[in-house]
Amino acid sequence: MIESILPQVSSFADDIDFLIGLIAVITLLWFFAAQAIFFGFIFKFRAKPGVKAMYIDGYDPKHKRWITYPHNAVLVFDVIILVFAVNVWNHVKLDLPEKVDDTVKVVAQRWAWSFQHSGTDGKLDTGDDVFTGDVLHVKKGANVVFIGTSRDVLHSFSVPVFRLKQDVIPGREGTGWFRAEKAGTYDIQCTEICGIGHGVMGSRIVVHEPADYDAWLAAAPKGEAIAGNVPVVPKAIDLYAPAPSSKPAAPAAH
Ligand code: CUA
Secondary structure (H helix, E strand, O other): OHHHOOOOOEOOHHHHHHHHHHHHHHHHHHHHHHHHHHHHHHHHOOOOOOOOOOOOOOOOHHHHHHHHHHHHHHHHHHHHHHHHHHHHHHHHHHOOOOOOOEEEEEEEEOOEEEEEEOOOOOOOOOOOOEEEOOEEEEEOOOEEEEEEEEOOOOEEEEEHHHOEEEEEOEOOOEEEEEEEOOOEEEEEEEOOOOOOOHHHOOEEEEEEOHHHHHHHHHHOOOOOOOOOOOOOOOOOOOOOOOOOOOOOOOOOOO
8 A cells, every 4th residue: 555655665665564554454443433433422312302411420330341441452452563563673673684785874964964885895994985975875685784873963864665764863873774675766864853954854875786786886986085075974972062152251250
């Protein structure tokens, strides 16, 4: 259903969509049940000539059942959602793939994304790293681990077609992974309010066919020394340092 609006490009996109569908079905079921009972009672207990209205305080077990039975049923449905959700969460967020094909660093700042690709050796912070300031390049079918960080405030790295969303936090390096399974160019967006430019903090991800990716990598300028590279600064800013004061120094007491 969701994939007709937004394609499923990562290996775990359909797991996430399944959860969204499951929750939608369960909540719709309850919505219609609640509305049916609500309007049914309005009709059944409508004002009738000669029948006096009754005050119900809800303490009678016969009346209280209308609360406790649905309440218990809701708890059962909660547990069902939880079991499926924990399963998907472990697979998507907690487990990293055993075979890692590539590692990239994703750096956020107000209001742009920059990327450090590990190059041919698959290792970050070596001489053959490729830096891009606009587009993240990945290979179709490759297990890509990303390390996300921020230079200033909280941002969130989001690739809607991957059903991927990961907060990036200044002073920390968070890890996640994905495997893209359809070649193409897709959107990257920021999904954490980060200031006036939040809405335009977009970028692109290109999922290459393996041969295309190798050609891109071979042609890409490598190493930090190349002009126009985006220096990646994982150094944390010290949020607790006293802010530099713009006020003139107080006059000496006399
Ligand atoms: Cu970065 Cu919102």
